[in-house]
Amino acid sequence: ADQVTLQLKWVTQAQFAGYYVAADKGFYEEEGLEVEIKPGGPDIAPPQVIAGGGADVIIDWMPSALASREKGVPLVNIAQPLKRSGMMLVCRKDTGIKSPEDFRGKTLGVWFFGNEYPFLAWMARLGIPTDGSPEGVRVLKQGFNVDPLLQKQADCVSAMTYNEYWQIIDAGLKPEELVVFKYEDQGVATLEDGLYVLEENLKDPAFLDRMVRFVRASMKGWKWAEAHPDEAADIVLENDATGAQTEKHQRRMMREVAKLTAGSNGELDPADYERTVDILLSGGSDPVITRRPEGAWTHAVTDKALK
Amino acid sequence: MIGRIAQLPPLPLAAAAAALAWLALGAAHAPDGMPPWGWAATLGAWACAWALVESLARSGWRHAGLAAPAVFGLTVLFLWEAVTRGAGVPAVLLPPPSMIAERIADSWPILWADFSQTFLKAVLIGYALGCGAAVATALLIDRSEFLQRGLLPVGNMVAALPIVGVAPIMVMWFGFDWPSKAAVVVIMVFFPMLVNTVEGLKSAERMQRDLMRTYAAGYWQTMGKLRLPAAAPFMFNGLKICSTLALIGAIVAEFFGTPTVGMGFRISTEVGRMNLDMVWAEIAVAALAGSAFYGAIALIERAVTFWHPSQRR
Amino acid sequence: MRRAAGDAGPVLCVLMAILVLWYAAAAALNLQWERDQAERAGRAPSLTQMLSAAMSQDRPVLPAPHQVAVEIWKTTVDKKITSKRSLVYHSWVTLSATLLGFAMGTLLGVLLAVGIVHSRALDLSLMPWIIASQTIPILAIAPMIIVVLNAVGISGLLPKALISTYLSFFPVAVGMVKGLRSPDAMQMDQMRTWSATTAQTFWKLRLPSSMPYLFASLKVAVAASLVGAIVGELPTGAVAGLGARLLAGSYYGQTIQIWSALVTASILAAALVAIVGAMHRRVLRRMGAAA
Amino acid sequence: MQAQASRTAAASDDAASRPAVIEARGLSLTFPADDGPVHALSDVDLTIRKGDFVSFIGPSGCGKTTFLRVIADLEQPTAGEVRVNGMTPREARLARAYGYVFQAAGLYPWRTIAANVRLPLEIMGYPREEQEERVRRTLELVNLTGFERKFPWQLSGGMQQRASIARALAFDADILLMDEPFGALDEIVRDHLNEQLLKLWAKTDKTIGFVTHSIPEAVYLSTRIVVMSPRPGRIIDVIESTLPRERPLDIRETPEFLEIAHRVREGLKAGHSYED
Amino acid sequence: MQAQASRTAAASDDAASRPAVIEARGLSLTFPADDGPVHALSDVDLTIRKGDFVSFIGPSGCGKTTFLRVIADLEQPTAGEVRVNGMTPREARLARAYGYVFQAAGLYPWRTIAANVRLPLEIMGYPREEQEERVRRTLELVNLTGFERKFPWQLSGGMQQRASIARALAFDADILLMDEPFGALDEIVRDHLNEQLLKLWAKTDKTIGFVTHSIPEAVYLSTRIVVMSPRPGRIIDVIESTLPRERPLDIRETPEFLEIAHRVREGLKAGHSYED
Numbered sequence A: 001a002d003q004v005t006l007q008l009k010w011v012t013q014a015q016f017a018g019y020y021v022a023a024d025k026g027f028y029e030e031e032g033l034e035v036e037i038k039p040g041g042p043d044i045a046p047p048q049v050i051a052g053g054g055a056d057v058i059i060d061w062m063p064s065a066l067a068s069r070e071k072g073v074p075l076v077n078i079a080q081p082l083k084r085s086g087m088m089l090v091c092r093k094d095t096g097i098k099s100p101e102d103f104r105g106k107t108l109g110v111w112f113f114g115n116e117y118p119f120l121a122w123m124a125r126l127g128i129p130t131d132g133s134p135e136g137v138r139v140l141k142q143g144f145n146v147d148p149l150l151q152k153q154a155d156c157v158s159a160m161t162y163n164e165y166w167q168i169i170d171a172g173l174k175p176e177e178l179v180v181f182k183y184e185d186q187g188v189a190t191l192e193d194g195l196y197v198l199e200e201n202l203k204d205p206a207f208l209d210r211m212v213r214f215v216r217a218s219m220k221g222w223k224w225a226e227a228h229p230d231e232a233a234d235i236v237l238e239n240d241a242t243g244a245q246t247e248k249h250q251r252r253m254m255r256e257v258a259k260l261t262a263g264s265n266g267e268l269d270p271a272d273y274e275r276t277v278d279i280l281l282s283g284g285s286d287p288v289i290t291r292r293p294e295g296a297w298t299h300a301v302t303d304k305a306l307k
Numbered sequence B: 001m002i003g004r005i006a007q008l009p010p011l012p013l014a015a016a017a018a019a020l021a022w023l024a025l026g027a028a029h030a031p032d033g034m035p036p037w038g039w040a041a042t043l044g045a046w047a048c049a050w051a052l053v054e055s056l057a058r059s060g061w062r063h064a065g066l067a068a069p070a071v072f073g074l075t076v077l078f079l080w081e082a083v084t085r086g087a088g089v090p091a092v093l094l095p096p097p098s099m100i101a102e103r104i105a106d107s108w109p110i111l112w113a114d115f116s117q118t119f120l121k122a123v124l125i126g127y128a129l130g131c132g133a134a135v136a137t138a139l140l141i142d143r144s145e146f147l148q149r150g151l152l153p154v155g156n157m158v159a160a161l162p163i164v165g166v167a168p169i170m171v172m173w174f175g176f177d178w179p180s181k182a183a184v185v186v187i188m189v190f191f192p193m194l195v196n197t198v199e200g201l202k203s204a205e206r207m208q209r210d211l212m213r214t215y216a217a218g219y220w221q222t223m224g225k226l227r228l229p230a231a232a233p234f235m236f237n238g239l240k241i242c243s244t245l246a247l248i249g250a251i252v253a254e255f256f257g258t259p260t261v262g263m264g265f266r267i268s269t270e271v272g273r274m275n276l277d278m279v280w281a282e283i284a285v286a287a288l289a290g291s292a293f294y295g296a297i298a299l300i301e302r303a304v305t306f307w308h309p310s311q312r313r
Numbered sequence C: 001m002r003r004a005a006g007d008a009g010p011v012l013c014v015l016m017a018i019l020v021l022w023y024a025a026a027a028a029l030n031l032q033w034e035r036d037q038a039e040r041a042g043r044a045p046s047l048t049q050m051l052s053a054a055m056s057q058d059r060p061v062l063p064a065p066h067q068v069a070v071e072i073w074k075t076t077v078d079k080k081i082t083s084k085r086s087l088v089y090h091s092w093v094t095l096s097a098t099l100l101g102f103a104m105g106t107l108l109g110v111l112l113a114v115g116i117v118h119s120r121a122l123d124l125s126l127m128p129w130i131i132a133s134q135t136i137p138i139l140a141i142a143p144m145i146i147v148v149l150n151a152v153g154i155s156g157l158l159p160k161a162l163i164s165t166y167l168s169f170f171p172v173a174v175g176m177v178k179g180l181r182s183p184d185a186m187q188m189d190q191m192r193t194w195s196a197t198t199a200q201t202f203w204k205l206r207l208p209s210s211m212p213y214l215f216a217s218l219k220v221a222v223a224a225s226l227v228g229a230i231v232g233e234l235p236t237g238a239v240a241g242l243g244a245r246l247l248a249g250s251y252y253g254q255t256i257q258i259w260s261a262l263v264t265a266s267i268l269a270a271a272l273v274a275i276v277g278a279m280h281r282r283v284l285r286r287m288g289a290a291a
Numbered sequence D, E: 001m002q003a004q005a006s007r008t009a010a011a012s013d014d015a016a017s018r019p020a021v022i023e024a025r026g027l028s029l030t031f032p033a034d035d036g037p038v039h040a041l042s043d044v045d046l047t048i049r050k051g052d053f054v055s056f057i058g059p060s061g062c063g064k065t066t067f068l069r070v071i072a073d074l075e076q077p078t079a080g081e082v083r084v085n086g087m088t089p090r091e092a093r094l095a096r097a098y099g100y101v102f103q104a105a106g107l108y109p110w111r112t113i114a115a116n117v118r119l120p121l122e123i124m125g126y127p128r129e130e131q132e133e134r135v136r137r138t139l140e141l142v143n144l145t146g147f148e149r150k151f152p153w154q155l156s157g158g159m160q161q162r163a164s165i166a167r168a169l170a171f172d173a174d175i176l177l178m179d180e181p182f183g184a185l186d187e188i189v190r191d192h193l194n195e196q197l198l199k200l201w202a203k204t205d206k207t208i209g210f211v212t213h214s215i216p217e218a219v220y221l222s223t224r225i226v227v228m229s230p231r232p233g234r235i236i237d238v239i240e241s242t243l244p245r246e247r248p249l250d251i252r253e254t255p256e257f258l259e260i261a262h263r264v265r266e267g268l269k270a271g272h273s274y275e276d
């Protein structure tokens, strides 16, 4: 069988259920592939891994992928299973924040490590400085969890609809005690978990063929996962070598992720791409990317895979 | 072979090394990768530099202590430059030193802000508190047989409180700013200092101790006039090891939540952004600061434990 | 053996004291949350109610010792050791990398020290760079190391062990340089009068003299190896081991899980240090120290 | 042997009138060891009175050092008891009754010679100026003026030993215990220091326990000479000196002196292992 | 003083015929120090011939140890030169020409007594069995049989010194340099070891440099006695012994012996700082 190594953006969880399902249900095998799924972690930058030859294909957020492309890692989006963005900023209501304008003077928890681009673009669009000046916001590098909100060290924290939000709820805060700003609703949604490969590899027909089969099987996995969320979550749990994930949380996460993949056949919608690029370019004095990228996506794979 | 070359005086060797290095670097910039003779020049430059260090060490020149590591360092930088350029290593994996140097020159204000946040606050304060606490604990342990049996094994447990687990907790307890990093540093340096101090306090010789007994010297007199001086070589051992640990601790702790300033913050952020030149610029600052810190402690050590055989050759 | 029995009392006492402090801290830190909750809900529970609630939170700021103990029990005794949810399994994953890293680190540290003590060129040129190497934050370069190693086909235990090695060789090198230089002038002079070779001087004089320094350093080095192995688990994909547990725990805010991994790591460290200590005592006895 | 000791004690009649400073009764000390215990002292009885100058002489390894160490509370006897000024050795030590010169110099390498001599003065809290004065005086006494600021490793063996003597003489201890203090010194320095020591003793009425291997030195200095034999360490003779307290150096040529020296030599030979 | 040395050399006529083993010419050694340099040796000339037994005597700190150390290549002279068997001291050292007894015992604390004595044998690669045999024999020589398995700290000061003598005698060095080897020993052991040393010397024709503070010992043992004076360390007299090579212990009562001893004492006094 042909070998494919996939580097995830984060640890094993239902966010990546489609790939685990495809592996577990033998969809990859049917396509004659042997896929190794490498979990990520807080210090794993998938673009770096692929540049170093540690993976054939990676999962990354588009802002980060495009920024890497500018830095000389020629990443190309070959498929986009997640159509919608799950990012949001969650604030405690008692901070008095009602709209984004109220952010001024507040402390916000933000993920860095290449995940800060959507936030920075949003703030740039709002015209709120992030340099700690009094009329701007105070930014904290948020760790892995939502503690800063619970401990009142931050007024708002970043969260994903499918993960951190529920941790806040689990911790005992009621939805009515929270104010939620989804990036989708704010018009600053950027594309998340997409599949990226190195540009020059695509010139190799054998590689292209492998990717076609890989995407086909992965999307089959995703659709199966959407249809069987509980079983999909269980498959993820089986693949979690840390043994730290809980069934309750993963099943819930699977349902939320399914909302983001729903309706996507894996093909990147060029309109979504253009929107993402526009948002990123609007970054004011310090834009995430400085010019409109060329050839950062292709339908070559999905065209064949979805035939 | 290199040994034979090293018989030559330093000057011609330096010239040869420089010339070959210049050739190699020129070749490394060739558009289609390094030609074979470029690699040969690289190896030659390396061999000459190595011989130069040997020759310097033998020369007994007064400044050999500075020149030798400098030559060694330049050699490493040169090899790094030649290999990354010559073999076309992607800059997102390992940028060449010239690129890093450029970045350092461009980013003084950021580097300084990060340095003062991480080093001047978290490292120095955490180091002082941690080493102080360790010495105090060692004295407590020494004072009482009971604590010696009870506290030491438990003190050992602090040894491996893994920074990964501790750092988020410290952020939770002490907030996002530097105090939580200082707390991590305290935990990092506590154990090495404790072990070395405890070991050092055992190192006074029997006769030296008996002498104090005949004077009916009090505990603190014996401590101040005999046991601490005798322990000093060990304690400096601990202080030296801790000086680098403290820096690692503070930087790594910043991976787990910080305000948007600090060497660790910058490193993890810029890795995510694929700005590896900035990452290495911070690493260079860290290395410089760490070496200076270590060097300062080594100088104090020399002044305080001048009498120890290890200092007297 | 007798020593161990004699130590049990004091160790228990100190542990008891720590437990008491821990409970007090847990109460203090967790009560705040209970108070907020009650306030938000408009309830006014009694202090004892709040206390008992504070001791049994799902996600306490600081879990109470018994919560950690129960968690450790559940994840060690109640689980098959091959299970991914068994702490024994995760401890072993970390321990194996620790031991390999410690072995390599000790070897490297001693070799470097030997080189530095015997060659002035090495002493002058290498030492500053060894020091500088230690100021490079491993977490920053570890992913790159792992990527590079992966590219040459090395994966699994070794990359983690290499990070352990990186952290542990330094204390050994620094301590051994000092230790190997600690023989006094007369002892060195004796070797000279017999015109002993460098190797003979090393084996018969320098090495025995360095033992106190070596063992003090080894204790620090095993502990550092453990920290290195745990840290090394993050960029290696954090799939198994105590580090992965810690990370997963903190990612999901599961403080009880974090603390049970922390406590396990500490016990592991204490055990490793104790083993080195026992070796130290044996060597001391062999070397004729007063009992 | 007990009889002998009491006989000689009776000989000098003023002895009994002075108070006993050190009294050892049935003293034994055994060092445990893996390969069988070493009996360093066995059933030793001895009384040293105020103002006595007692020399201990005996073959190498017979227990002289061990005996001094027991008196100074540096070693615990396995049987018997010692009283010092009516106290236990421990109490006497805490009362700072001892000045001890060890067999090896044992200077602290991180202190200069002057600082080494000053050490006990600092510990006993002498005023700063007096410290300086005493350091100066005792260093002059042992002829080390000019070496105040040197470190121990910069001194010759004999100079180190003299520094260690100075250290013990710098403060006023009632009891001086000296373990071969002059072993590494040449005859002339030795004569000089012997004279100085006698002067000091006469002036201050110290009680001195003195280990030496030199029979003339023992005879010249002591009011009593204790001859010991090895394994187990026992006292085989206690010789009461009949020499006057005032002793010019040339007393060493008098027949009386030679007679005592002869007796010591005989005792030594009798107890010596080569004669077994 | 040069004249004197040559006069005495001429006195014993066989001297010139034996080859020179150690030759020092214009030897000076100055220790640098923060508070001014110390002139340990100044312009020392001396020739020691094969089979000589040369004693060095002089006040404490006059440079005796330093001189031995220069010969053994443990210290580098600041001026002048030394030849040993026609080689530099370094070459001679590498050829394992020296057995050296240091002024302090300097046993390795982690080795038993037997292992300490065995150490040079191990280093010089003697076969295993011969090592055992030599250790046994030399320990017997210094009367330490039975203490093989003890560690140094379990021995008395004198016993440690004897162990260190045994260590230097265990192997066959042409040149024995002994720095106050018998300082911490009682008269009887000392006499015994003096005899043994003379026997060994007679049997093996070693060349011996011997530092001592005891005038009788120097006279009894030596073919030549070098008297030194301190700061700067100079040779002030070289006394050729007229005693026969065969020397029973009671030679020490002969007028000839006393005459030499007297001359040494006079030399010593002359050079001594107390007389300045």
Ligand SMILES: Nc1ncnc2c1ncn2[C@@H]1O[C@H](COP(=O)(O)OP(=O)(O)OP(=O)(O)O)[C@@H](O)[C@H]1O
Residues within 6 Å of the ligand: D031, D032, D033, D038, D039, D040, D059, D060, D061, D062, D063, D064, D065, D066, D067, D103, E153, E154, E155, E156, E157, E158, E159, E184
């Ligand atoms: N710490 C010890 N452990 C075991 N044995 C010891 C110890 N100290 C001394 N001994 C033994 O006790 C005996 C007496 O030793 P001590 O030092 O008192 O002799 P000494 O009379 O002072 O001899 P020297 O004149 O050689 O100094 C010796 O046989 C020695 O081996």
Ligand SMILES: Nc1ncnc2c1ncn2[C@@H]1O[C@H](COP(=O)(O)OP(=O)(O)OP(=O)(O)O)[C@@H](O)[C@H]1O
Residues within 6 Å of the ligand: D153, D154, D155, D156, D157, D158, D159, D184, E031, E032, E033, E038, E039, E040, E059, E060, E061, E062, E063, E064, E065, E066, E067, E103
């Ligand atoms: N390492 C050193 N540094 C500085 N001065 C030194 C050093 N070693 C010896 N000296 C000085 O050199 C002089 C001669 O010392 P040396 O040890 O040779 O004397 P010595 O004749 O052996 O005396 P002793 O009989 O007391 O052993 C002394 O004044 C001493 O202070």
Ligand SMILES: Cc1ncc(C[n+]2csc(CCO)c2C)c(N)n1
Residues within 6 Å of the ligand: A009, A010, A015, A041, A042, A043, A111, A112, A113, A115, A142, A143, A144, A160, A162, A163, A164
């Ligand atoms: C240190 C660090 N912090 C946050 C993220 C962001 N992130 C990327 S994917 C993902 C999963 C969401 O459930 C999250 C949180 C990261 N990669 N590394």
Ligand SMILES: [Mg+2]
Residues within 6 Å of the ligand: D064, D065, D066, D103, D179, E156, E157, E158
């Ligand atoms: Mg003794």
Ligand SMILES: [Mg+2]
Residues within 6 Å of the ligand: D156, D157, D158, E064, E065, E066, E103, E179
């Ligand atoms: Mg000397």
